[in-house]
Amino acid sequence: MNHRAVSRVAPGTARISATVGAAAVLAAVVASLAPTAAQAAPVNSAADAQWSTETLAPGVQVRTGTVQHPGVTHTWTVTVQAPATSRLTGARTWAEAGTRSWAGTTAQKLRDAGFEPRVESVRWPGYADTPHGVMGYRVRVGSFAAQADAQPTSKAITAAGFHTAVAWTGYDIQQPADRENIHVAVIDPHRFKGTVEGTHDGNVAQRETTSSVAAKLHSLVAVNGGFFVTSDADGVQGTMSALGAYRGRLGSMAVGSRAALVLGDGGRHVRVADLTSTATARAGRSSYAIQGINRVPSLVRDCGRPGTTPSELPWQDVTCRLTDDLVQFTPLFGAALPTGAGVQAVLNTSGRxxxxxxxxxRVPAGGRVLQGIGTAADWLTANARVGRRITVDETVRDSAGRRVALDHDDSIVSAAPTLVKNGRIDIDAAAEGVVDPQDLSFGYAWANTRQPRTMAGIDRRGRLILATVDGRRTGGSEGFTLYEAADFMRSLGVVQALNLDGGGSTTIALRGILANNPSDAAGERPVGDTVQVIPSGTG
Incomplete structure (x- = not known):
């Protein structure tokens, strides 16, 4: 039986910091989902929230809510961007904020040209591995009711020799959002008779919508999963650019050490951990390191592998290259294999x-294919002889160096960054490659402005929390910054949490039907892997 209730939060008298905005408001509303939390967060006197609660099965509850701030007014404005140089590529680019000196000089030049600028300080969010205090200074001109109204001013400032962008102030963290549309699913492994698994629906070389996979699996709840390739220029679309494992088999390798959701024993044992992965091919006494699984040789989306250029560290949404690259393709790769320079060895079910x-x-049924370029091609030529056995050792480890064993009922979905660790906000944004403290042109909008987000966490009772917030809808639902996402998850009582893929990928489906409002103009985006909550007897 399904139970639905509607609750309304009356306006309170306490105030909240603008830097946490809607996240703190939501904490008061959903505190009942996390009885381990000591107290509900204060409610903004201007906030109004409505929530509905539905029990989809014993141990599976979903709350859907809308939080509004009627007293908050946002407008369109023109941001004058600061010149910058990409630390990764050396290319000229533009940043949201610059130095105090640049901001002062730019503001004076704008006044001399007949404009009325304002200078705003931008502060670092509370990341664990970036500076604190002022990040930089932003220069803006005007306040406009509609985006089209801001365009003439933007063009005039551009004509005066500046670089501009039209921006919605509701995406800034300095004030609460106008409105947030939220879904929170709580899965109790002690009560739920079913499984929770990460899946790529049997083929890592494809993209499917979260709701279509959920409908096929008769899932109660489904959310999008990890980062994946979206362009042919970066590899095969749908293949993961993060660690992925499905039913105990690696479908992709980690890029550096990044946050992952480990769903052990069909979701009965869940944790969030920073994971790395290695793989080695061995032919007799000779061996060669495998740097990729089920991806195009030489193309490493999000970087983070030994030897990748221009960086061996993780860099979000950047494609690095490897000149010497050995890649393994498994039966999970259900498409034509990549072609081009190099050598490949086809192995049968026994590894010969x-x-x-x-x-x-194509990958033979039950077999594997090794493709090599550069020195990896030389190694295959010298060691892969017909009839000879080549073994492949795969290892996943956590940040303490412990090996993560994978059985048939285990899966891993990975993205970045970590949001909550040991019950505290602990966002290692720089280490996981989503911001660069030395280059404000990189990752600012991705991390520090409001975006659609998908989040996952575990509370003290071992319950899995899956949450989404819609975004990129001016005056509708604007989303969370990374810090707001972490603050929101912590308010639910989680002790571990990570950020999954977001933006246009953010999706939640209930009983196989799309339940949120994805931000892509075309509607629900086909994604890579997903997290599915499947009742017993249907998966």
């Missing part, structure tokens, strides 16, 4: 080489 030659074809 059945052919060596040009790259291409």
């Amino acid at each position: 080489v059945v052919s060596v030659g040009a790259r291409g074809g």
